[in-house]
Amino acid sequence: MATDLETRIRDAGLRVTGQRLAVLTALERAPHADADTVHRAVQRELPGTSLQAVYVVLNALATAGLIRRIEPAGSPALYERRIGDNHHHVVCTSCGAVADVDCVHGAAPCLAPSSTGGFVIDTAEVTFWGLCPACQPQQHRPAHERRADQQTHHVTSYGTED
Ligand SMILES: [Zn+2]
Ligand SMILES: [Zn+2]
Incomplete structure (x- = not known):
């Protein structure tokens, strides 16, 4: 699975990093997660990762079109892997x-x-x-x-x- 993710990250023109892999894996397991939820999941794999770092990764992945950001009224921004449909x-x-x-x-x-x-x-x-x-x-x-x-x-x- 990691290999497939690495290919997708590279195809989107991004460098493969542990944090990017961990964020994508977290969203695979929990679609429509907010940044806090993703942060908790990433910390289990990469202890010490800051919430700010997770925000940076989420923004980079969203800009590259690898994840989608949705913002229901009254809710924090949510992120998901299901894109383009x-x-x-x-x-x-x-x-x-x-x-x-x-x-x-x-x-x-x-x-x-x-x-x-x-x-x-x-x-x-x-x-x-x-x-x-x-x-x-x-x-x-x-x-x-x-x-x-x-x-x-x-x-x-x-x-x-x-
Ligand atoms: Zn309910
Ligand atoms: Zn969705």
């Missing part, structure tokens, strides 16, 4: 769990904007919000109340960001 994400409003959603229309950009302002569109990033399977049974109220709560919550959080 225009897939989307569903985020749990309760625990923050993230899962992949394949492009439902089969080809990028999945959505047809009503106006593009002259831009030629090639990708779209959609974030779906809801409750993950683990969080659903913890709510004992009727479904229509939960949905109302979530809508209120969203309006509030968008308002405070402005």
Whole structure:
């Protein structure tokens, strides 16, 4: 596996380093991990690696197109190895769990904007919000109340960001 990773790093025009290999391995095991999670995983293999060093590696890998950065509202940036397929994400409003959603229309950009302002569109990033399977049974109220709560919550959080 390491050999394959080394080839991919070199093909992207980067030098192969232990930290880059460790970060890619960590993301292979835990997709949609934030920098802290990646840092903890890397430290197990390379003790003494700083969080700052992990950020530098994540940025270099993202710039080189080896990993993708996603930034759901209210969440730290998350990183993943699955790239270039225009897939989307569903985020749990309760625990923050993230899962992949394949492009439902089969080809990028999945959505047809009503106006593009002259831009030629090639990708779209959609974030779906809801409750993950683990969080659903913890709510004992009727479904229509939960949905109302979530809508209120969203309006509030968008308002405070402005
Ligand atoms: Zn959840
Ligand atoms: Zn993903």
